[in-house]
Amino acid sequence: xxxxxxxxxxxxxxxxxxxxxxxxxxxxxxxxxxxxxxxxxxxxxxxxxxxxxxxxxxxxxxxxxxxxxxxxxxxxxxxxxxxxxxxxxxxxxxxxxxxxxxxxxxxxxxxxxxxxxxxxxxxxxxxxxxxxxxxxxxxxxxxxxxxxxxxxxxxxxxxxxxxxxxx
Amino acid sequence: xxxxxxxxxxxxxxxxxxxxxxxxxxxxxxxxxxxxxxxxxxxxxxxxxxxxxxxxxxxxxxxxxxxxxxxxxxxxxxxxxxxxxxxxxxxxxxxxxxxxxxxxxxxxxxxxxxxxxxxxxxxxxxxxxxxxxxxxxxxxxxxxxxxxxxxxxxxxxxxxxxxxxxxxxxxxxxxxxxxxxxxxxxxxxxxxxxxxxxxxxxxxxxxxxxxxxxxxxx
Numbered sequence: 001x002x003x004x005x006x007x008x009x010x011x012x013x014x015x016x017x018x019x020x021x022x023x024x025x026x027x028x029x030x031x032x033x034x035x036x037x038x039x040x041x042x043x044x045x046x047x048x049x050x051x052x053x054x055x056x057x058x059x060x061x062x063x064x065x066x067x068x069x070x071x072x073x074x075x076x077x078x079x080x081x082x083x084x085x086x087x088x089x090x091x092x093x094x095x096x097x098x099x100x101x102x103x104x105x106x107x108x109x110x111x112x113x114x115x116x117x118x119x120x121x122x123x124x125x126x127x128x129x130x131x132x133x134x135x136x137x138x139x140x141x142x143x144x145x146x147x148x149x150x151x152x153x154x155x156x157x158x159x160x161x162x163x164x165x166x167x
Numbered sequence: 168x169x170x171x172x173x174x175x176x177x178x179x180x181x182x183x184x185x186x187x188x189x190x191x192x193x194x195x196x197x198x199x200x201x202x203x204x205x206x207x208x209x210x211x212x213x214x215x216x217x218x219x220x221x222x223x224x225x226x227x228x229x230x231x232x233x234x235x236x237x238x239x240x241x242x243x244x245x246x247x248x249x250x251x252x253x254x255x256x257x258x259x260x261x262x263x264x265x266x267x268x269x270x271x272x273x274x275x276x277x278x279x280x281x282x283x284x285x286x287x288x289x290x291x292x293x294x295x296x297x298x299x300x301x302x303x304x305x306x307x308x309x310x311x312x313x314x315x316x317x318x319x320x321x322x323x324x325x326x327x328x329x330x331x332x333x334x335x336x337x338x339x340x341x342x343x344x345x346x347x348x349x350x351x352x353x354x355x356x357x358x359x360x361x362x363x364x365x366x367x368x369x370x371x372x373x374x375x376x377x378x379x380x381x382x383x384x385x
Contacts (some may be wrong), residue, residue, distance in 0.1 A: 036175050061243070061244055061271075063270070063271070063273075063274070083244065084220070084248070085220055085242070085244040085245045085247070085248040086244045088247075088251075089243070089244040089245070089248070089250050089274075089278075092278050093274060093278075096277055096278055097274070097277055108220060109220075111221065111223070111256075112220070112221075112222070112248065112252065115222070115251075115252060115255055116254060118255075120253070122270040
C-alpha cells in the first residue's frame with residue numbers, strides 16, 4: 001500500500017516505521033516548527049534508522065505539500081499531529097479533495113472525534129481508547145485488552161534493539 | 168441579532184466592539200484568560216473564557232440560538248473546525264470563517280464553509296481597484312456556492328478585444344453576466360462585440376479563476 005502520514009511525533013514515527021518494515025511505501029510529513037524546543041531536536045527523530053520511505057518537511061494541510069508526499073497515489077492517509085484541528089482539516093482534505101477512502105485522524109477530544117466520525121472520517125481518540133484499555137486492565141477484563149497488549153509489547157521489544165535515526 | 172464571535176485577537180476584539188455599537192447581542196469566546204479579562208474590562212461581561220473549538224463551550228455560548236457564528240482566530244484549522252462544529256452540533260444557521268492563508272479559501276469552500284474572509288484577499292482587491300488599467304478583480308464570493316463574481320477590464324492587445332462574447336474561451340461553467348461600457352450596462356449576448364475599456368462581469372466557479380484570467384488576458 002501507499003500510505004501518507006502527517007505528523008511524525010511518537011505515534012506517527014512508530015507507525016511509519018512499522019508499516020515501512022512490512023514493505024509498504026510510506027511518506028511522512030511533519031511541519032517545520034519554529035519553536036526552539038523542537039528546532040533543537042532532529043526532524044523525524046522518531047523514525048527508526050531502517051526507515052526507507054519519504055520524509056517531507058511542510059504543513060500537512062497544504063495541498064502542494066500533500067501532493068509532494070504522493071497523496072494522489074495513496075491508498076491510505078493518517079493525520080497524527082498533536083493538534084486535533086489540524087488533523088481534522090488534513091483528514092477532510094484527503095477525503096473530500098483527494099478522494100481517499102481510508103482516512104484516519106487522531107482526535108483527542110471525544111466530542112470532536114464523534115462528530116467527525118459521523119461525517120465519515122475515521123477518528124481515534126486517545127482519551128477514550130487508552131482510558132477504556134486502562135479501565136479494562138484494572139477490572140481484570142482480559143477480553144478487551146489482551147490481544148492488543150500482546151502485540152504492543154512485542155513491537156516494543158523489537159524497538160529496543162533499533163538504533164534511533166538522527167537526520 | 169445574536170452573534171457568537173470565536174477568538175478575541177485584534178480582529179475579534181474590534182469586530183465585537185463594532186457589533187455591540189450597532190446594537191447587536193454578542194458573546195465572545197476567548198481561550199486565553201488574560202486576553203478574555205482585557206476584553207471584559209473594555210466591552211463588559213460578554214466574554215466567555217473557554218476554547219471555542221470544544222462543543223460544550225459552543226453550547227454554553229448559545230450557538231444553537233445564534234443567528235451567526237464568526238470564527239476569527241489566527242489559526243485556519245481551528246477556524247474551520249469551530250465553524251463545522253457549530254454547523255453540525257448546534258445547527259447555527261450561518262457560519263463565517265476568517266482565512267489567514269488565502270490558499271485555504273477554496274479548501275474551506277470544498278469542506279462546506281461557504282463564507283470566508285481573507286484579509287489578504289480584501290487588501291489585494293483594494294490594490295487592484297486602484298490599478299490604472301487591465302484590472303482583473305474577483306469582486307465577491309457568492310454566498311451558498313463555490314462561485315464568485317469577477318470584474319475584468321478589456322485591455323489593448325488582449326485576445327477578447329474586438330471579438331464577440333461567444334468566442335471567449337471561458338471555462339464551460341463560467342458565464343458573462345453583463346458589460347459596462349462607458350458607464351452604461353449592456354446585455355452580454357454571444358454576438359456582442361467587446362471593445363477596449365469594456366468592463367466584463369463574469370460569474371465563475373472560484374476554482375476556475377485562473378482560467379477566466381487566461382481567457383481574458385491571454
